[in-house]
Amino acid sequence: MLSATLPTTATGTTTSKEARNLYCLLATSLLSLLFILSFSSSTNPASSSSSSGSSPFALSSHHLQQQQPNSLTPTPPSIAYFITGSNGDSERILRLLFAIYHPRNQYLLHLDLTANQSQRHQLALSVQSVPIFRAVQNVNVVGKADFAYSRGSSAISSTLHGAAILLRFSSSWDWFINLSAADYPLVTQDDLLHILSFLPKDLNFVNHTSRIGWRESRRMKPIIVDPGLYLSAKSDIFYVTQKRELPQAYRLFTGSASAILSRKFVEFCILGSDNLPRVLLMFFSNMPSSLASYFQTVLCNSQEFKKTTVNHNLQYVSWDKPPRQEPCILTLNDFDEMIHSGAAFGSQFLQNDPVLDRIDEEILNRTAGKIIPGGWCISDSNNDPCTVWGDTAVLRPGPGAKRLEKRIVELLSNGTLHVNQCSETLTEEDSQTAQNVTSDQNSVD
Numbered sequence: 411m412l413s414a415t416l417p418t419t420a421t422g423t424t425t426s427k428e429a430r431n432l433y434c435l436l437a438t439s440l441l442s443l444l445f446i447l448s449f450s451s452s453t454n455p456a457s458s459s460s461s462s463g464s465s466p467f468a469l470s471s472h473h474l475q476q477q478q479p480n481s482l483t484p485t486p487p488s489i490a491y492f493i494t495g496s497n498g499d500s501e502r503i504l505r506l507l508f509a510i511y512h513p514r515n516q517y518l519l520h521l522d523l524t525a526n527q528s529q530r531h532q533l534a535l536s537v538q539s540v541p542i543f544r545a546v547q548n549v550n551v552v553g554k555a556d557f558a559y560s561r562g563s564s565a566i567s568s569t570l571h572g573a574a575i576l577l578r579f580s581s582s583w584d585w586f587i588n589l590s591a592a593d594y595p596l597v598t599q600d601d602l603l604h605i606l607s608f609l610p611k612d613l614n615f616v617n618h619t620s621r622i623g624w625r626e627s628r629r630m631k632p633i634i635v636d637p638g639l640y641l642s643a644k645s646d647i648f649y650v651t652q653k654r655e656l657p658q659a660y661r662l663f664t665g666s667a668s669a670i671l672s673r674k675f676v677e678f679c680i681l682g683s684d685n686l687p688r689v690l691l692m693f694f695s696n697m698p699s700s701l702a703s704y705f706q707t708v709l710c711n712s713q714e715f716k717k718t719t720v721n722h723n724l725q726y727v728s729w730d731k732p733p734r735q736e737p738c739i740l741t742l743n744d745f746d747e748m749i750h751s752g753a754a755f756g757s758q759f760l761q762n763d764p765v766l767d768r769i770d771e772e773i774l775n776r777t778a779g780k781i782i783p784g785g786w787c788i789s790d791s792n793n794d795p796c797t798v799w800g801d802t803a804v805l806r807p808g809p810g811a812k813r814l815e816k817r818i819v820e821l822l823s824n825g826t827l828h829v830n831q832c833s834e835t836l837t838e839e840d841s842q843t844a845q846n847v848t849s850d851q852n853s854v855d
């Protein structure tokens with residue numbers, strides 16, 4: 411898998427060694443599985459129903475299935491994560507990966523072109539050195555990287571590139587989530603997968619609004635040229651002196667760059683025969699910060715998908731004072747509020763900030779340098795329960811699932827969902843702005 415995206419990595423030479431390691435691992439896990447089986451059958455002989463299990467390791471544990479019978483919960487979904495970072499972000503990406511890892515998911519790591527190829531190579535080697543990543547083969551590194559200027563439009567092409575690779579790698583994921591190296595989870599993967607398993611798989615969680623406000627003059631009408639699309643060295647975005655009018659053929663929506671998108675919608679954007687995603691792609695190619703508007707505008711202008719949008723990306727962000735242009739850096743002071751918010755992810759954190767250690771300890775139950783434990787980790791070792799793995803369909807949701815459930819129930823409640831869904835109703839503020847736009851345009855003419 412790795413060699414598919416990173417052709418320079420010599421995977422061939424290590425195969426036999428890997429196979430041996432894997433064999434050792436499987437042997438160890440079988441041994442302790444036998445131990446668990448004998449233990450559980452002696453304490454609880456009544457429940458010995460066996461299950462075929464969809465685990466890629468074909469190992470399933472009776473012990474764990476007693477705790478959480480599969481029949482009561484739907485099959486957990488699978489998430490495809492695309493994680494992007496820049497020069498020097500490898501460590502943050504790895505820490506984030508460890509904190510959101512689950513064998514059911516797919517992970518694609520992207521160090522953008524501001525990082526050199528040796529960092530990408532190093533990242534791939536670090537990934538290769540983790541036994542579970544090697545065994546499941548669900549973590550990959552983009553070998554041919556892109557620029558992703560968040561103030562330009564290259565971020566859209568980079569996100570679509572990531573989504574396209576993930577579509578090809580696995581036919582089984584249900585949602586696509588784009589994260590940056592500065593993001594961190596606020597619930598465990600077991601919490602998230604557990605809650606998502608009760609939701610329709612066509613929901614898209616996307617902050618969106620048609621009240622464009624201050625963004626109109628600063629983001630919608632200016633014309634930019636993003637050098638990330640045509641230069642091979644980092645260079646500044648430049649603004650064209652002319653401005654353009656807002657489109658009439660469709661309505662613009664804007665929101666935030668991070669979203670949770672359904673597989674169906676991602677396929678619509680990348681493989682679909684409807685031309686809307688492509689037309690908008692070209693329209694947004696010279697608009698500032700257009701990733702924050704692209705998916706929103708495609709979703710809300712599509713009859714098929716506008717009914718599937720939920721107006722929240724399940725991410726916690728703290729804003730500066732109005733006009734809310736820049737998200738603040740989250741610190742220990744924000745801990746209570748961000749956990750309380752019931753969000754699944756927080757953004758943005760500084761590298762190795764103490765608040766991340768507190769999240770690891772109190773929320774994720776993760777030891778430094780280890781993978782976040784979940785229902786699939788069945789080793790008895792207190793040191794690292796994830797050295798032996800069982801059925802990946804077994805989840806152990808904790809308090810985070812309750813918080814997330816509450817948040818999602820609020821979002822999906824009768825009033826909230828439809829009122830906030832791609833709403834086109836003009837508020838008084840909007841019509842004011844519309845008038846001001848007209849007068850602006852007159853003065854330009």
Ligand SMILES: *[C@@H]1O[C@H](CO)[C@@H](O)[C@H](O)[C@H]1NC(C)=O
Pocket residue numbers: 497498526528529
């Ligand atoms: C790549 O970047 C890293 C970090 O900036 C630096 O230490 C290293 O020397 C660079 N390697 C090459 C081959 O340029």
Ligand SMILES: *[C@@H]1O[C@H](CO)[C@@H](O)[C@H](O)[C@H]1NC(C)=O
Pocket residue numbers: 617665666667721722723725727
């Ligand atoms: C997304 O929307 C929610 C609810 O409107 C808001 O609280 C949050 O700050 C927004 N996030 C971003 C990144 O805009």
Ligand SMILES: *[C@@H]1O[C@H](CO)[C@@H](O)[C@H](O)[C@H]1NC(C)=O
Pocket residue numbers: 775783792793794795
């Ligand atoms: C945290 O993980 C340890 C094993 O690493 C486990 O024994 C303990 O029960 C876990 N605590 C919670 C609250 O899940």
Ligand SMILES: *[C@@H]1O[C@H](CO)[C@@H](O)[C@H](O)[C@H]1NC(C)=O
Pocket residue numbers: 824825
């Ligand atoms: C849900 O909203 C619809 C449309 O607004 C309304 O007709 C219906 O009575 C509401 N149902 C409940 C249970 O509030």
Ligand SMILES: *[C@@H]1O[C@H](CO)[C@@H](O)[C@H](O)[C@H]1NC(C)=O
Pocket residue numbers: 839842843846
């Ligand atoms: C529109 O312009 C008027 C005066 O020209 C100003 O008072 C008002 O605040 C503006 N409204 C908005 C939403 O910018």
Ligand SMILES: CC(=O)N[C@H]1CO[C@H](CO)[C@@H](O)[C@@H]1O
Pocket residue numbers: 494558560565566568569588589590593667668669701757
């Ligand atoms: C390409 C890319 O990284 N896009 C966005 C992914 O999501 C984060 C926020 O979580 C954005 O900041 C990135 O620009």
